[in-house]
Amino acid sequence: MSDFYDIDTMALHAGHVPDKEFGSRAVPIHQTTSYMFKDSRHAAALYNMEEGGHLYTRISNPTVAVLEQRVAAMEGGVACTACASGMAALHLVTTMLASAGDHIVSTAQLYGANINLLKNTMPRFGVETSFVHGRDLDGIRKAIKENTKFVFCELIGNPGLDVLDIDAVVKIADEAGIPVVMDATFCTPYLFKPIDHGVSVITHSLTKWMGGHGVAIGGAVVDGGNFNWGKSDKFPTLTAPHYALDGIVFWEEYGPAALTMRIRAEGMYNFGPSLSPMNAFHLLQGIETLPLRMEKHISNARAMVEYLKGHEMVSWVKHPELPDHPDHETAKRLLPKGAGSMIGFGVKGGREAGAAFIENVQVASHLANVGDAKTLVIHPASTTHSHISAEDMKAGGLTEDMIRLSVGLESIDDLKADFNQAFRSAARAVA
Amino acid sequence: MKFRINGAQVYASTGGREHVDGQPWLIFLHGAGASHLVWSQQSRSFAYGGFNVLALDFPGHNLSEGVPLPSVEKQAEWLKAVMDHIGVATATLVGHSQGGLVSLAMADKYPEKVERIVFVATAAAIPVNEKLIETAETSEPVAKSSMTAWGLGPDAHHFENSVPGFSQVGNGLRTMDLNQEGALPADLKACAAFENGLEIAGRISCPTLCVLAGKDRMTPLKFGKKLAEALPDNRLHVLEHSGHTIPGEAPLELNQFMRDFFNKE
Ligand SMILES: Cc1ncc(COP(=O)(O)O)c(C=O)c1O
Numbered sequence: 001m002s003d004f005y006d007i008d009t010m011a012l013h014a015g016h017v018p019d020k021e022f023g024s025r026a027v028p029i030h031q032t033t034s035y036m037f038k039d040s041r042h043a044a045a046l047y048n049m050e051e052g053g054h055l056y057t058r059i060s061n062p063t064v065a066v067l068e069q070r071v072a073a074m075e076g077g078v079a080c081t082a083c084a085s086g087m088a089a090l091h092l093v094t095t096m097l098a099s100a101g102d103h104i105v106s107t108a109q110l111y112g113a114n115i116n117l118l119k120n121t122m123p124r125f126g127v128e129t130s131f132v133h134g135r136d137l138d139g140i141r142k143a144i145k146e147n148t149k150f151v152f153c154e155l156i157g158n159p160g161l162d163v164l165d166i167d168a169v170v171k172i173a174d175e176a177g178i179p180v181v182m183d184a185t186f187c188t189p190y191l192f193k194p195i196d197h198g199v200s201v202i203t204h205s206l207t208k209w210m211g212g213h214g215v216a217i218g219g220a221v222v223d224g225g226n227f228n229w230g231k232s233d234k235f236p237t238l239t240a241p242h243y244a245l246d247g248i249v250f251w252e253e254y255g256p257a258a259l260t261m262r263i264r265a266e267g268m269y270n271f272g273p274s275l276s277p278m279n280a281f282h283l284l285q286g287i288e289t290l291p292l293r294m295e296k297h298i299s300n301a302r303a304m305v306e307y308l309k310g311h312e313m314v315s316w317v318k319h320p321e322l323p324d325h326p327d328h329e330t331a332k333r334l335l336p337k338g339a340g341s342m343i344g345f346g347v348k349g350g351r352e353a354g355a356a357f358i359e360n361v362q363v364a365s366h367l368a369n370v371g372d373a374k375t376l377v378i379h380p381a382s383t384t385h386s387h388i389s390a391e392d393m394k395a396g397g398l399t400e401d402m403i404r405l406s407v408g409l410e411s412i413d414d415l416k417a418d419f420n421q422a423f424r425s426a427a428r429a430v431a
Numbered sequence: 432m433k434f435r436i437n438g439a440q441v442y443a444s445t446g447g448r449e450h451v452d453g454q455p456w457l458i459f460l461h462g463a464g465a466s467h468l469v470w471s472q473q474s475r476s477f478a479y480g481g482f483n484v485l486a487l488d489f490p491g492h493n494l495s496e497g498v499p500l501p502s503v504e505k506q507a508e509w510l511k512a513v514m515d516h517i518g519v520a521t522a523t524l525v526g527h528s529q530g531g532l533v534s535l536a537m538a539d540k541y542p543e544k545v546e547r548i549v550f551v552a553t554a555a556a557i558p559v560n561e562k563l564i565e566t567a568e569t570s571e572p573v574a575k576s577s578m579t580a581w582g583l584g585p586d587a588h589h590f591e592n593s594v595p596g597f598s599q600v601g602n603g604l605r606t607m608d609l610n611q612e613g614a615l616p617a618d619l620k621a622c623a624a625f626e627n628g629l630e631i632a633g634r635i636s637c638p639t640l641c642v643l644a645g646k647d648r649m650t651p652l653k654f655g656k657k658l659a660e661a662l663p664d665n666r667l668h669v670l671e672h673s674g675h676t677i678p679g680e681a682p683l684e685l686n687q688f689m690r691d692f693f694n695k696e
Contacts, residue, residue, distance in 0.1 A: 005588065050479050073601075
């Protein structure tokens, strides 16, 4: 037995103990903007961050806090801040750690909006990012400069499903004295625990597998607490006096949780990307069944990989568990429970056949999300990644004929039957 | 604030406020394997509440350099040196776990320096089990994990927290990681070797407050109660539901007990 509860138990219990007054077993929804101060001393105490508590829902909320504590627990972090979306999470981390004149190194195999934020938006504020292919470890090492603040990556790259050798990347960042920040949306703590591998900060789009039901957008920043911010003067936002709170030095006052306190005191305060209590509740309901859902996501994904490989209308199938995937060995080592429920495949007949396939599925849904309990399909070249240049598409491992499949929890027989009939429509469209 | 004692840098949190002449002094002493970070929910609260606060990192712990001190008596001597260096004539000591033992040793040797003592989740003796000391010496990470697990009560194991989004488990583990290697076994041995606490407690003349925890697996409640009974001028509060890490698990209650105690005179 381990010293702490297992993830299956944490998914149900972490972050919440029934209140003494009513004993509500489910997490109550605190649908409120603000909280009564007991007296003026209490008000001042909350403003000064003298003690814990809630002041205003833009900064924290009791229902949102349960979600934060649950995600922190499941990831093994020191703290977590939930926010409005996965993109808000990356924005928070980037702005808390980097300032004008600073630099980021990122793997190139990322979700489109992650690329856009770092490549096109942050440079307007003086923060530049160098993108390097995740398999080019030497390139990552060489791209790190004196002013580089962190290495950003996704373990399972979106949409090419490249699997990063994170242990090697952590070692490189460690040698350079900078932390690794990982978007762990595609793996969830059920499949992979980034902090156990030395990752220091995790961003999540809770919108996806964590929430699972496709009803709420949300994000989170998990603070690993394993990076020594005080070791150098690279991180003045954490080690030099803050502009408010009587010049608090977050690293001295909060140690491992310094980043979280800065996010709270500046990020949530000044940007305000807060998560609504209602969405936090929906996401919590989803997380309760994460372990069960992930098991089925994985078993269905494996069955769909086999099915697609054998289908005459399919020109290629990409999944990290297939032996011909370039990162197959890395996936085997890092993702023993399963390499995710995303599959890429090409439909014979190119763009036109792909479009016909997508338009004719009846169980699978054609939409922009991933990680829903329902099976989803999309043609990235014309949708999610249409803002990305041809060059970047190629770097991300994206082709024109690719269908991205997010395998859901339906009956595998119904899924196969649905795909069979959609493939027949595709064949007719190009006959 | 940072200063030097015996040539080594010492760190003390002032709770985010400059010290003011004439304000009473409040010195927080952390437990085995911990650091001033355990007091994050007390130091600011009292610094903004009219006290001159020092939440110390003992040598070899977190931001204080130097070698971890091998005995409770040496830790008390070091505390005396810190107080003299800063010019603190007399202070209220707040000791968690091992910090409580240091408070006893300090009050015994330098009673004039000690105005009051707050004992938090501690006892007159902490006879650390030999197996734990051995584990701390041979595989510190395993010992840190066990101590964090034993050191937290049921609510903390359910990741409930007064500070939104925080994990006591995560912070407990990582706080220990910031100490020098060897700090934990040194602390545990110092605790185990301190044997005359009960006798000292009986001689303590200043007012004392004991705040103990019902779910304490590190310094079980019955041992804390023995200390409370031995102290001549003591006030006792038991937080039935808290584990050993009262400063983090029940900060609002602890702070209120302390305020009430300070206001009674
Ligand atoms: C890997 C990854 N990261 C981040 C995001 C952004 O998340 P959100 O839509 O919650 O802002 C997504 C969403 O598509 C994603 O797939």
